[in-house]
Amino acid sequence: MSAGRQAYNRGMFDAVLRFLADEVNAFMLRRTGDSEQVRMVPSRLVNEQGNPVVADGSLAISLFQIEEERALREPLPERVVQQGRELQRPPPLRLNLLVVVAARVAAYDVALARLALAVRCFHAKPVHTPADSPGLPPGLASQHFHDGVQVGSVLRVKAPAGQFFIDPEDDTPAVLIAGGIGITPLLCMLKTCLLRKPQRALHLFYGVRNGSEQAFRPALQQLAAQHPALRLTVAYSRPAEHERQGRDYQHRGHLDVALLQRSLGAGRHLYYLCGPPAMMQSLVPALLASGVPQQDLHYEAFGPATVPAAAVTAASASASTRSEPLELRFQLSGRTLLWDGRDASLLDFAERQGVALESACRSGGCGTCETRVLQGEVVYAQRPMHEIAPGHCLLCVGRPATALVLEA
Ligand code: FES
Incomplete structure (x- = not known):
């Protein structure tokens, strides 16, 4: 390998190790909340004389070995047409990096705890791509299904569980509050209620960043047009330049209790919420604080739930x-x-x-x-x-x- 090529690879792997160290540090900070924590740095473990060079009070990550993995789903090069010319793209390259993580920390139990957290970080996010946003774990389940599950794979599954369901025979006005892709279960609830009791008062509040993230737009508009008892409120927190309030969405900003109180009449309502953790963490406690009884509040976080904690x-x-x-x-x-x-x-x-x-x-x-x-x-x-x-x-x-x- 030429010296230039070697230097290029060294630079690339230094960048990868820096990226991994940042990921682990962000993970540890999220888990411990301790900004003074032992931090991970890319570092050699020993110098030429074989003496340890890991800085005191730190975790070091060092590259041990690299394996190339080209056995992906598409064995043949992918054919693409670009500007009228047919090109052949090689299958994506995937590298397995074997890394060593070492701790140099005076307190043995602290070192052990930090090493365990580092391992958990790699368990939580085993695959990294250049398009990754640091700190945002990808969909672990879908990634696992894409990469590891084939015809013939044996899966351990559990029966569906939970209490997030609506009684379609109940007449009490229902307020469905969805954030992002959390609309999915609520749309099913909505359709079932409309089918079984079309006269029941239903409110659907749906919050997304803007129209590019809004799912089921035509279906929801059609349901709202067909069912006078359904009131649809779409909220955009960051509408695009061309999007207009009143035409594309009804409320600018996040879904909050003030909006719900302005929109809902007096009397008892049953609340059903599903959305990302940030939405659930702000809305569930706020609804409880506004006087909604616990038994009238039903929710399910999209992804690991943080509301109950x-x-x-x-x-x-x-x-x-x-x-x-x-x-x-x-x-x-x-x-x-x-x-x-x-x-x-x-x-x-x-x-x-x-x-x-x-x-x-x-x-x-x-x-x-x-x-x-x-x-x-x-x-x-x-x-x-x-x-x-x-x-x-x-x-x-x-x-x-x-x-x-x-x-x-
Ligand atoms: S009950 Fe699901 S993780 Fe505890």
């Missing part, structure tokens, strides 16, 4: 008022830790301490995080949706009432 935090004063630390033993993980009350749930606490646990919905709906309670008592701010087996608990929505020994 926030709700638990708010309710934590009553759920776990103890200020003294509690000893928590995670049996299978072999860790004994002190609960300091800072976290919304046992799962958040364990992850912050570098204990890797299985989870999915993070909102008490699926049972993935269910584990046996060997000793002690777990409390919940509100009854979880998932039916918990006797002697077990849900880590994602539970908090300790006493010292605990958990099987996880």
